[in-house]
Amino acid sequence: MKLFDEQAFIHQLSIDCVIFGYKDLELKVLASQINMSRSFWTLPGGFIKHEEGIDGAAKRILEERTGLKDIYLEQYRVFGEPDRVNREVFEELAEVRDEWVAKGILDDANIGWLGKRFVSIGYYALVDINKVSPQKTELDDSVDWYNVKELPTLIMDHNEMVGYALEALRQNLDQKLIGFNLLPETFTMREVQELYEAVYDRPFARNNFQKKILDLNVLERLEKKFTGAQNKAPYLYRFRRE
Amino acid sequence: MKLFDEQAFIHQLSIDCVIFGYKDLELKVLASQINMSRSFWTLPGGFIKHEEGIDGAAKRILEERTGLKDIYLEQYRVFGEPDRVNREVFEELAEVRDEWVAKGILDDANIGWLGKRFVSIGYYALVDINKVSPQKTELDDSVDWYNVKELPTLIMDHNEMVGYALEALRQNLDQKLIGFNLLPETFTMREVQELYEAVYDRPFARNNFQKKILDLNVLERLEKKFTGAQNKAPYLYRFRRE
Numbered sequence: 001m002k003l004f005d006e007q008a009f010i011h012q013l014s015i016d017c018v019i020f021g022y023k024d025l026e027l028k029v030l031a032s033q034i035n036m037s038r039s040f041w042t043l044p045g046g047f048i049k050h051e052e053g054i055d056g057a058a059k060r061i062l063e064e065r066t067g068l069k070d071i072y073l074e075q076y077r078v079f080g081e082p083d084r085v086n087r088e089v090f091e092e093l094a095e096v097r098d099e100w101v102a103k104g105i106l107d108d109a110n111i112g113w114l115g116k117r118f119v120s121i122g123y124y125a126l127v128d129i130n131k132v133s134p135q136k137t138e139l140d141d142s143v144d145w146y147n148v149k150e151l152p153t154l155i156m157d158h159n160e161m162v163g164y165a166l167e168a169l170r171q172n173l174d175q176k177l178i179g180f181n182l183l184p185e186t187f188t189m190r191e192v193q194e195l196y197e198a199v200y201d202r203p204f205a206r207n208n209f210q211k212k213i214l215d216l217n218v219l220e221r222l223e224k225k226f227t228g229a230q231n232k233a234p235y236l237y238r239f240r241r242e
Numbered sequence: 243m244k245l246f247d248e249q250a251f252i253h254q255l256s257i258d259c260v261i262f263g264y265k266d267l268e269l270k271v272l273a274s275q276i277n278m279s280r281s282f283w284t285l286p287g288g289f290i291k292h293e294e295g296i297d298g299a300a301k302r303i304l305e306e307r308t309g310l311k312d313i314y315l316e317q318y319r320v321f322g323e324p325d326r327v328n329r330e331v332f333e334e335l336a337e338v339r340d341e342w343v344a345k346g347i348l349d350d351a352n353i354g355w356l357g358k359r360f361v362s363i364g365y366y367a368l369v370d371i372n373k374v375s376p377q378k379t380e381l382d383d384s385v386d387w388y389n390v391k392e393l394p395t396l397i398m399d400h401n402e403m404v405g406y407a408l409e410a411l412r413q414n415l416d417q418k419l420i421g422f423n424l425l426p427e428t429f430t431m432r433e434v435q436e437l438y439e440a441v442y443d444r445p446f447a448r449n450n451f452q453k454k455i456l457d458l459n460v461l462e463r464l465e466k467k468f469t470g471a472q473n474k475a476p477y478l479y480r481f482r483r484e
Contacts, residue, residue: 010254010361011253011254013255048322051324054320057322078317078363080296080297081296082293082294117252119252119290119363121361171417
């Protein structure tokens, strides 16, 4: 099936995914680069098949475009201003039409429906960045992680989408305990704190932070992490899943 | 313009509104009753015009169907399972087609697009129930407030929509201070507590509750409310808007 098959999908409705990962003390977002006559960066996104639920569509899109399965995924906002579609992108698209038809991405008829207004459902996802290797589609020239604070300029309102996703992530970090999806299997308290500091982009006081996290009562304490300096070895923790 | 004008709206995408009001110690939701060969209850809803943003569409729909303007409105979830549309309703619709064409609600051509799958964007709204008088459209036989705990069976997934809206309201009550939209201009602390108890459907301890609310630092204390028993007169408060 072509990526932009006019018959396969609900028209004027799309899904875009803000995929958060965490590495080297930085909160990162996955973006793909598409080369037309200019380069564009976009969030991984796609459309909803006629017989498919929207959550199912988001999972499929994530898997197709990044190789990720079974990850934490949440709807967070719908983007539906009438002027959110950047006409410039579609002018570029018209220019590369022949090339994309040759690649099997497009057939001639398709630009029509792609050029219409789209309302987009925003999902965000949290992944353990060490476990994933993003996959390119025939559309992408690269798929890479970018520091959320140093994102390139994305097409349309995709930068705004990231901003709202980050806001939703901050609101839900404690409440839904979703932050632990960003960490490896075991971690130190300091690593949890560093994650929070990256997400909220501000420091936390160590003692208060540790108490707050332990009071959530969701961590299981394991053995100490041996670092050489025995008496300063920190405990390892694991997220206790019910 | 006809309510169901095929040309005017984006297809397969709708908006449904859960409108919360508070009265007589009960959290209430607005629902309309539509008589076809059977009676159906539905949430106020509608479609998005081609040149209209989704938030703007939600505001317009609310105003058209309830007479309410400038009220607190928030997207809270998209409902997009492929089987969410209840076929039974559309069979009924086919039966009353002639009557509705006579009323100007439908023209013949329209049942086609209405019978397709719809993804619906859920909004919830909070209103001061004393200030509003719900308005019927030509579609509705009645528009009434129902206790959220005693809602009639609504069409399609509308009961589920109310459930998710209530969950979103609970999550946001403190954080976004939206609860005060449900109260009249001035109120006693006891009235705030009663509102919280209705929303969360559980009792709160009076002293803790008062401290928690005052700590939010958003209320302005006014004169005492004279009730006859001078020394027990409670203070009146007003929400301090920046």
